Amino acid sequence: MTAAQREQQAWESAAEAPKGFRFFLFASPQLALATLGLPIVIYLPAYYAGPLGLGLAATGFIFMITRFWDVFTDGFLGWAVDRFPTRWGRRKIWMLVSTPLMVAGTIAICFPPEGAGNLYLMFWLIFIYIWWTLxxxxxxxxxAELSDRYDERSSIQSRILAVYFSGLLLVLTAPIAVGAIMGETDLETKVRAMGIYAxxxxxxxxxxxxxxxxxxAAPPRASTEKPLGFIEGLSLASRNPALLRLLGVDMLAGLAGGTASGLFVFVTGELFQLEGALTIGGVAVDPGALLIFTYAGAFFGIPLWLKLSYRIGKHRAVSASAILTILAFLYSLIMPRGDFxxxxxxxxxNGIAFGAAPFLDRAMLADVVDLDQTQSGEQRTGFFFALMSMTNKIGYALxxxxxxxxLALIGFDPNGNNDPQAIAWLGAIFVGIPVLLKLLIIALTWNFPITREMQEDLRTQLTSQEAS
Known part of the structure; x- marks a missing residue:
């Protein structure tokens, strides 16, 4: 057997998704990665802006600028892990290399020394975002590379996301449990508990x-075929309408989620008036417990959205989840204040609706990778997922x-004591922005071009290309 034949045989013997508990173990890094998902947006900005004294404007700017750093790093990192496979593969090795570095950054960001200022926050945010990304x-x-089938891709990504949401539930429960045991519910306790967990x-x-x-294995290529450079690959991706539309959807979803999560501490305390609204055994329930409802809803909503995607397609299921989000935010306008x-x-x-887009967007992106492979001749899964990671991070940072x-401009005080006008502005921002963004998502996803039938045609083309 020639080297070319052995390479082709390795490509054709594709990896298979592990089953049952082995799949949970495969997906288990998401339990820890969840710490630097929404929790870092919910608690860390409020912690550095308030108790550490950096202020709203400075903290907001630092979180935004460090996320924009990912514009320059995410796409390049994704291209590099696709373009330069090692003898140990393209994925596992970088996960192993990145892990100790991310642990060091997590400890630094969650346990800042006395006097930590703007530069400290900026440096360590950039540091952990790089390794989290890898x-x-x-x-x-x-x-995404474990299956070539349209619906099975949704199933795999849904189970990955279910583990991620399990991690969110754990990491959000940990600070509340620690606070209940220690009698402390301040932001510092929550941030440190999350850091230890991760x-x-x-x-x-x-x-x-x-x-x-x-x-x-990486798809085989002819010895005379020149691989795509970073700029050439980025240029080709920019001419892919399906990719651009999906990245737009993911960024809009990040903007909506980033708005709701970034304002969570202020909304539950000032707008919904939930501090001390519910007591159990004489102990006030921390409003942070509401996040458990969000991610429990997302966790149990995943199989519902998966089944719906089987019936109406991934893109229409994403649209349906956006409609449900709009209804939830409109309900928040009329719900009684101080009512837990x-x-x-x-x-x-809102959590049930939130559970759809993350895994369906990724499953749709795997289909877009197929389209790109028919055009470029390369399987650029890492690069495309890096682009989606980039747009999502920007969405949450903006x-x-x-x-x-x-909020600082309208006189909102992050430490409380706000007048009715400031609280009214907080409510308008909290509801208005997500509703507008979800309407745009519906417009982009309702007639998404890659349907189940088109994806099956793409796989037929790729099978013919690989065989030749």
Whole structure:
């Protein structure tokens, strides 16, 4: 057998998704990666802006500018892990290299020394975002390459996301449990509890995951075929309408989620008036417990959105989730203030809606990778998932960079004691921005071009290309 034949045989013997508990172990790094998802947007900006004294405007600017750093790094990192496979593969090795570095950054950001200022926050945010990106994009790209089938891709990504949401539930529960045990519910306790959780869990889960599934080898190419350079590949991607539309959807979803999560501490305290609204055994329930409703709803909503995508397609299921989000935010306008149960309903419904887009967007992106491969001759899963990671990060960073200074401009005080006008502006921003963004998502996804039938045609083309 020639070297070319062995390469082709390795490509054709694609990796298969592990089953049952082995799949959970494969997906388990998401338990720790969840710490630097929404929780870092919910608690860390408020912690550095308030108790550490950096202020709303400075903290918002730092979080925005560090996320924009990913514009320059994410796409390049994704291209590099696709373009330069190692003898140990394209995915596992970078997860292993990145893990200890991300642990160091997590400890630094969650346990700042006395006097930590703007430069300290900026440096460590950039540091952990780089290594979080490498671990996350290698993991989800690896998962996306486990199947070539339209619906199975949705199933795989839904299970990955279910583990991620489980991680969110754990990391959001940890600060509340620690606060209940210690009698402390301040932001510093919550941030430190999350840091310990991530630093301990990430190395364990990454080590376990790399043994649970095989990587799919890079597609073989003719010896005379020149691989795409970074600029050439980026140029080709910019001419892919389906990719641009999907990246736009993901950024809009990030903007909506970033607005809601970045304002969570202020909305639950000032707008919904939930501080001390509910007591159990004489102990006031922390409003942060509402996030458990959000991610429990997202977790249990995943199978519903998966089944709906089987019936109406991934893109229409994303549109349906956007409609449900709009209804939830409109409900928040009329729900009674100081009512923990009413707020729980809002966060539960919003969570159910939230659970659809993350895994369906990724499954749709795997289909876009097929389209690109028919045009470029390369399987650029890592690069495309890096672009989606970039747009999502920008989406979550922009609200903090824009809204925090805006709140400062209207006189909103992050430490409380706000007048009715400032609170009214807070409510208008919290509801109006997500509703507008979800309407734009519906417009972009309702007639998304890659349907189940088109994806099957693309796989037929790729099979013919690979065989020749």
């Amino acid at each position: 671990i996350h994009l290698c993991h989800i790209a690896w998962a 630093a301990v869990l990430l190395p364990i889960t990454v080590l376990v995951a790399v043994f649970m599934a095989r990587e799919k 149960l009413a707020a729980s309903v809002f966060y539960l419904v 609200p903090i960079g824009i809204i925090f200074p805006l």
